[in-house]
Amino acid sequence: MVRPVIVEGVSAASARLTPASRWALASLSMSMLLSSLGTSIANVGLPALAQAFDASFQQVQWVVLAYLLAITTLIVSVGRLGDMTGRRRLLLAGICLFTVASVLCGVAPTLWLLIAARAAQGVGAAVMMALTMAFIGETVPKEKTGSAMGLLAMMSAVGTALGPSLGGLLIAGLGWRAIFLVNVPLGIVTLLLALRYLPADRPKARTEKARFDHVGTLLLAMTLAAYALAVTTGRGKFGLLNVALLAAAAVGIWLFVRAEGRAHAPLIRLAMFRDRALTAGLAMSALVSTVMMATLVVGPFYLSRAFGLEAAMVGLVLSAGPVAAALAGVPAGRLVDGLGAHRMTVIGLVGIAAGCGVLSVAPVSFGLAGYIAPTIVVTISYALFQTANNTAIMLDVGTDQRGVVSGMLNLSRNLGFVTGASVMGAVFALAASASDITTAGVVAVATGMRVTFAVATGLILIGLAIAIASPALHKPKTSA
Structure with missing residues (x-):
């Protein structure tokens, strides 16, 4: 396999991307596109989902909310996990999970199975979002970091812009299931590019190995979930439930800070x-x-x-x-x-x-x-x-x-x-x-x-x- 190796600190004149690095950057761009597309394409399908499953707006809204909650609660944790276990292998796993979950979304027979599959898709998207930018330092020279970040920003914007229009066309022509199944061939292409061109994980010395912070991860996930639910439930009306969730998030922040201050890793x-x-x-x-x-x-x-x-x-x-x-x-x-x-x-x-x-x-x-x-x-x-x-x-x-x-x-x-x-x-x-x-x-x-x-x-x-x-x-x- 081709593994692009970028030496940090090269001169500006020699800061050029090799063909292998360009393909590696293409796989990262596709990862960013897919995760952004997954966010925006589902919104346009909510009316069709409400009709297909004979459900209320509040119920089908969880198709979007489950995806966002999974990303929000896990994105820091998966970034840390990638630092510890190897970003390449975790990114490959995230692309696989996103693609498989897209299949499950497309064939889901009930609304609640669709919501569960969307949560799994969100986990894969969290990995893809967290690790694409982290990979930039290993795939492009430092002098090209801004251009690479600009490309990722462009792909994120393309995914956001493409979602509503593409989703509307797919629903009109093929039905709501197509808005999830369209991710499958794109996910496979992204996975093949990543397998072929992303640089191998660097072996870590024993002194670099650290235990994963399970307590901190759980506290942060619960805190972020409470906050996200507090500002999204109630459809714009702020009630006792929102106050309770915000209070839980505040307590969660306090507990998280205490736990992190005592954690060895x-x-x-x-x-x-x-x-x-x-x-x-x-x-x-x-x-x-x-x-x-x-x-x-x-x-x-x-x-x-x-x-x-x-x-x-x-x-x-x-x-x-x-x-x-x-x-x-x-x-x-x-x-x-x-x-x-x-x-x-x-x-x-x-x-x-x-x-x-x-x-x-x-x-x-x-x-x-x-x-x-x-x-x-x-x-x-x-x-x-x-x-x-x-x-x-x-x-x-x-x-x-x-x-x-x-x-x-x-x-x-x-x-x-x-x-x-x-x-x-x-x-x-x-x-x-x-x-x-x-x-x-x-x-x-x-x-x-x-x-x-x-x-x-x-x-x-x-x-x-x-x-x-x-x-x-x-x-x-x-x-x-």
């Missing part, structure tokens, strides 16, 4: 958070992800109620942002390589703040252009921010910590998404002063959108302040 080394640059990067990732959910939460209602667009046109307009982000991914990576990750992080945040600021004041009279143009600015800037921030965090991480740090980075983004879905939805509904947002008038929906994006602008300005204050911003750009 902790899942997360708490000393890592003394690195202000890492902490700042994770905080910014969570804030930006929270804001990005606003476009997905508010957009469909605003476009349908304010402009009277049909579902097909709403989907087409909403895809403009992810398509723009996908096209910007690779150029963003090259800018990061050339100008420095931390500088481009700030520029990306400024662009997001500017786009959200325009959306917070744009009247309905500006028409579709008044929504699409700033949304494209937001999503292109997001692609730049994500590439730069990921590069800044992962660039100098030690080999034995790449998996867990990659998992933490993905976790911060996922927590931002689930928080944004709840918080931004609640802000939108509250600002619109409508008990049922689906029947709200044009003025109410427009007011809700402007207030939501005003809040989003404030959150991004907080992120911008964190970026400017981060000590990493003031480090000189290193050369090889």
Whole structure:
């Protein structure tokens, strides 16, 4: 088998990808595409699933929620497991699990078996998400890290953008089962590429071997599950159950910190958070992800109620942002390589703040252009921010910590998404002063959108302040 070996610290002139490295990067890109596609393609199938299984919306919603919960609760743990046992073998196992689970989803005879298969698919996706970025340091020269991260960001955006449109076509032509079975041939191709081209796991010395932190893993999974459920249950209404789940998450954090402080081989080394640059990067990732959910939460209602667009046109307009982000991914990576990750992080945040600021004041009279143009600015800037921030965090991480740090980075983004879905939805509904947002008038929906994006602008300005204050911003750009 071909095993690309990349020597860290090579000169910029010799920092070129070998054919084997390009194929290895292709397998990582496919892994990112599949995990993102698995998230977005199922949403469009919820009405068809409700009809097929004669189930309520709350019941079929677990088809999406089970996938997200599995990713959110396990992504840090699988990253750490990859650091300990070998990232290649674990990534191969994750791709296999994702592919097999896709088959089980496609043939599931009952809704609850489908939900269980989706949870298993989410476990595979957690492995794929956590380890793809961790592998970058072993497959490309350091000078090409930004470009590689940009490619992964592009594939993530492609998966997000492709999901709704591809899912709609598959359901219309072949039925709901096709939205899961389509992953099978893609998963097989990804597995074959990974088997052939991913670098072999490096043997670890006995002193490097560590026991897996089972207690910390269980506590973190339970804490994250409680938090994710707290912000997703109730369909926007915050009740006693949500309060109880948040309280359980708070207790879980306290227990986790105590357990990690006493563990001989902790899942997360708490000393890592003394690195202000890492902490700042994770905080910014969570804030930006929270804001990005606003476009997905508010957009469909605003476009349908304010402009009277049909579902097909709403989907087409909403895809403009992810398509723009996908096209910007690779150029963003090259800018990061050339100008420095931390500088481009700030520029990306400024662009997001500017786009959200325009959306917070744009009247309905500006028409579709008044929504699409700033949304494209937001999503292109997001692609730049994500590439730069990921590069800044992962660039100098030690080999034995790449998996867990990659998992933490993905976790911060996922927590931002689930928080944004709840918080931004609640802000939108509250600002619109409508008990049922689906029947709200044009003025109410427009007011809700402007207030939501005003809040989003404030959150991004907080992120911008964190970026400017981060000590990493003031480090000189290193050369090889």
